[in-house]
Amino acid sequence: MKDSYDGPILEIDSLSISFFTRLREIPAVMDFSVRVMPGEAVGLVGESGCGKSTVALGVMQDLGKNGRIVGGSIKFKGRDLNEMSQEELRKIRGSEIAMIYQEPMASLNPAMKIGKQLMEVPMIHRGASEKDAYDRALQVVTDVKLPDPARILDSYPHQLSGGQQQRIVIAMALMAEPSLLILDEPTTALDVTVEAAVVQLVKELGQKYGTSMLFISHNLGLVLETCDRLCVMYSGEAVERGSIKDVFDEMQHPYTQALFRSIPLPGADKNARPLRAIPGNFPLPHERPNGCNFGPRCDYFEAGRCDAGDIKMFDVPGNEHHATRCLRFQEIDWHAEMDTGHGAEKPEPGRVVLKMDNLKKYYEVAANALFGKRGDTKVVKANETLSFEARESETLAIVGESGCGKSTFAKVLMGLETATDGQILLDNRNIESTPIEARDTQTVADVQMVFQNPFDTLNPSMTVGRQIIRALEVFGVGNNDAERRERMLQLLDLVKLPRAFAERMPRQLSGGQKQRVGIARAFAGNARIVVADEPVSALDVSVQAAVTDLLMEIQREQKTTLLFISHDLSIVRYLSDRVMVMYLGHVVELGTTDQVFAPPYHPYTEALLSAVPIADTRVTKKTIVLEGDIPSAMNPPSGCPFQTRCRWKSQVPGGLCEKDVPPMRQLGGGHQIKCHLSEQHLASMEPVIQIAAE
Amino acid sequence: MEPLGWFDILTRIFMQFMPVWIALVVLFTLSIVYKRRLGLYGKLFDSTIGMVGFGLVMFWVFTGIFGAFDLIITHDPLAQVSSMKNKPPGTPIMGAEDGQYPYYLFGGDNLARDVFSRMVKGAWVVVQIAPLATLFAFMVGITLGLPAGYYGGKLDTLLSFLANLILAFPVILLFYLLVTPEIVDTGIPNYMAMVLFIFPLVFVAVLLNSRYRTQPAVRTPLLIGVLGVMGWLYLSLISQPGTAITVLPDALDLFNLQGGILVVFVSVVFVNSPTVFRIVRGLAMDIKTRDYVAAAQTRGERPWYIMLWEILPNARGPLIVDFCLRIGYTTILLGTLGFFGLGLPPESPDWGTTINDGRRLLQIYLHPAMVPAFALLSMVLGLNLLADGLREESLRD
Amino acid sequence: MAFFLLRRIGTMLLTALCLTFIVFWLTNLAPNLEKLAKNQGNVRMTDEQVASFLQDRGYAQPLPLKYAQWLGVAPGWVIEGRDGTTRSRCNGVLENGVPPENARSFCGVLQGDWGYSTVFQDGVGSIIATRLGLTGKLMFWVMMVMVPGALIIGVLAGMREGSRTDRTLSTVSIITTATPEYVSGVVFIAVFASTAFGLRWFNGSATSAMEDATFENFTLPVMTIALYGMGYIARMTRASMAEVMTAQYIRTARLKGVSFPNIVMKHALRNALIAPFTVIMLQFPWLLNGVVIVETLFNYKGFGWTLVQAAGNNDIELLLGVSVVSVFVVLITQLISDIGYVYLNPRISVS
Ligand SMILES: Nc1ncnc2c1ncn2[C@@H]1O[C@H](COP(=O)(O)OP(=O)(O)OP(=O)(O)O)[C@@H](O)[C@H]1O
């Protein structure tokens, strides 16, 4: 069926794509070239809005009503896709080129059984009979390692978990054994451990079927793990292109360099070697500067040259596979040490301000929301015996994936919910059963929160300044409007936003700026404890660094206790003093950052560490792939919460893991682990991450 | 005199509407010039549909207002000129006196009144009642819908049950039960007015109180002032001499609604509020999951502040669109009432009543029913188009 | 599921009880009763006479008791009037003051006894049955025209948002929703049935359609009701279809190589119909309005016409019967819409 063809599978040559809106033409992609050879995986990295998805949709020739290819060519196996008729394209789509999207749930038809959606592909493209199509579907579902394929084929998408859905989407793409697979951020919506498993699967299948891949991601670490070559995009253009090794170790573009400097790699340290954010903001497509798009943010910018005119791709001498879009790449000293700027003193943690003691939070939920019988409720144990202390100017990271109870914990601490059992001591006062309405203004102002989603944390119909002033009013700061206004402007200074932003509406701000306003609001009443719930995970990498830095700086100044909730171990290692790992409502490990990131690990921490992609070629990681998904909190496993996925379980005699919840064990120095494993086994653990000596 | 041809009729009507044209031109010029500074209203002028709709609506609004000052009409809408009974459009008046307009531009109805002037006067009835009744319905719906959606639970169950109860009533049956002279005698509509019209007061009181809770020095005088004025208006509105509720002495009573209007008003508000309630409740349930609501909760804001200042402003898009649609719906309801001869007095020039009058002889004389029918059609169409334009524009950006 | 149904039916009964009680209360207010007495007896009755008239016919009893009797949970009244005749609720005028052998003492809705219409001089049960039959016929044809028409218009318009077809169809839908029945009915009669235009294609009255519905006498009433609802449903369908067509899974299907007709038929349609389905079902109660207007306008003596007669003359028991029926129509359609929603939308599972 498949013809034999051994040239490049995909050849994009100086492609330009524009969207036409009522106001203007938006050039989303300009002069973009890339080539994918058979069996090769090419990565496409860049920040949000740089045009990655547009390239992918351009290849699929599906740019919607207002999108148009305005220049260049896209050749698939030597044939120009631009010149094909709709009918020809239809034949190629799904059979020769397949695409996988970011949102698994949204890409499956909710009203159609999985089996039917899969079988459609061979039935359209090969005229396969229903029987053959079913067999093929069964086989592919088995290939993507889903348990009980027959049952899965007979279910609707909503009956599967996110990870399973993504596997089905992958299966669907593989149904016709395409020669090219385009993956647009295939794992962003998934939990880290599930992401690791899906990435592993994609790699294996790519090898098994010999499929070429175009892998789109904003995560350099993931690209390192999956791809052979990569292409870095910035603001609609490819800025650097080359093999993984070339780009990671011998980068030739200032943007690539800045990107690497802004992500926390092992070895970065918030005090000694802080991250370096890229200054400024990502330009909107219609506000691009003259000449080099990166110019306004570039450290090596040279007026009169960099902003003179369009810049084309240059081949790096001596390596025709490596190219960069920078005029000065040969003049820059790529090995110069980064100017780390301020090397701040590490602040000493002060006295204990917050103490949790055996905190428990159980919810009663109706077993079935719509048709449930009365009285038919279940108890969900969202937090199970949480105990820890947090000190002044200390950062305590709370790590865990979805459903582990992080947000519940935050709610109880804030007083939006009251605890079921146990106590929370704030300056030795019990607050666990005082709901927020009953707390005095000072307590409320002391404990504040920064939220995850920047697009949701500000009230869209109130000016930025007004929102901060409101917080000041509520916290009783300032005696009159003028004083409060002054204080609001100071707060804007504190979070490094121009004072003029006070009059702006939230929609006029970028994600990072909104997050800064959120931080300013949280510190309005001089909060002493700030809960930051994934404050940077929704931000672009270059902005992440700036926001984290800001948090750290304010913390140093104000001696704030920071409870930093995150699932990203790289950033946690970078900024936290102590780490608490949670799984299904249980604290499974607690200790200083060094203790948690070195063996002995809790088996879950070990898997989590191995799952986080690291964008550093020197790092070697042990691959630990967890089977299955995180169990639902409604229906937790018996015994140890982690037993369904634990690879060490067999080492514990007597099936103890399935019977008893393990006790919290002290390993000395305040390091605690909740596991049945014996001392020897714990001692025998090897480090997951190793950095090769330079 | 010869009867006028269609061309002459239209030209003369065009001339009669001159004040309306002038007002429309001024309004549109100003709006288009300053559209970038006018928020959502300004954006309306980017959409053809929205502009057409807005134009139609404003045409009738201006017609209503100028009509109320006797500007556009050619004759007294109640005056009968005996020779003009059922005469076709453009018929000259025999032996017209000096100063009397010499033609019935849209003909005469079966009581020999001028159809054109009645149509213009009818616009005033609609323009007066429909937006105001809708506004009151929104106040009721919002004041009850926000807590139902925000708190959920028992309160929600109870309020939703009540709303569904009213919704399960066929509207016409409800009208027949409420808007009869017998029921009016019992004073039930006055009591309903008393209950329904208190909601705007409650709404404004809570709104201001929650906003200025932290500054008692500002809040207390503000509340006393605003509530004082509103309370007076409220009492004047519900107090009608000669009915069950006469709370204010005549000297203080600012105004009395003319007979029937209060009943119609109350019933229309009553029928519309449950739907508004449902919409607001749904929006509140959706918006309360947002982080900015959580942020307000974590800084210890009181529930009513969150409902009115964090949730309501962000629900305004769908609510504004629904407001326009609902004015249209209310216009239709008013027409329905007129059509069944309920509420308004039989000689009232409102469109529903005139359609009802005209339809009896419809097989022979078209114009007495068709003229108000098209007036109503164009007004409701305008509101629908306006809503569509607003919806489209608010989805952009 | 059984539990769900039970709870829904429970709510339904509670709603019906509340509503009938409200109707009962409103119709039994003093001015209404006085009007009734004057209608029944004679217009020039003195207050005294009115009082005794009402007294003799059981209207003067306390409201809850009367309501209980109407429901059939309290024994019907037997009153010896001042005029000497003994009347009873269940058995009419009693000869020599005693109820006949095996006479019923309970006669309310629960016993299947809907009472007696003072206007039509007939049992409420039988009036409603015949009138409902006639309206059923009308509604059937309305549905036959409206639902498929609206869905086709909606799907065609929403399939390719912003196309010329979409614009045309949307404009048509907006115009029809802006035209209430009493306007479109008047226009239809004027254009198609009046001498003035001279078309005279259809009949301007549907009275003859009660016996024998033909194309001539039934088209106009059916079209009048159908048009108003059609535009509304079509707009809902269009919106829902347009939204579905931009969904990610439609893109997936397109990039899987599914052809456009198949995308629309197999992938989009079922998802796009979930929202309008609820709307169609909730249209029923609202169609009742249209029915009342159209039956009055075209003089078709169905359920809506009966409602107007009953309400206009304060015919208490008929009015109550009419309310019960209309309330049940509303509630049952709501129930069906919920169940159908579950069926169409696999995301809600039934335990
Ligand atoms: N349909 C459209 N109409 C107008 N502009 C568009 C459209 N689709 C995308 N754009 C613009 O094109 C640019 C590139 O968008 P694209 O979706 O390709 O970015 P991306 O790199 O995939 O971002 P992300 O990481 O957020 O997915 C953006 O500025 C975006 O606003």
Ligand code: SF4
């Ligand atoms: S061309 Fe100039 S501005 Fe652009 S990346 Fe190179 S040095 Fe920086």
Ligand code: SF4
């Ligand atoms: S207790 Fe057992 S199952 Fe749980 S983490 Fe330890 S070894 Fe694994």
Ligand SMILES: [Mg+2]
């Ligand atoms: Mg994208």
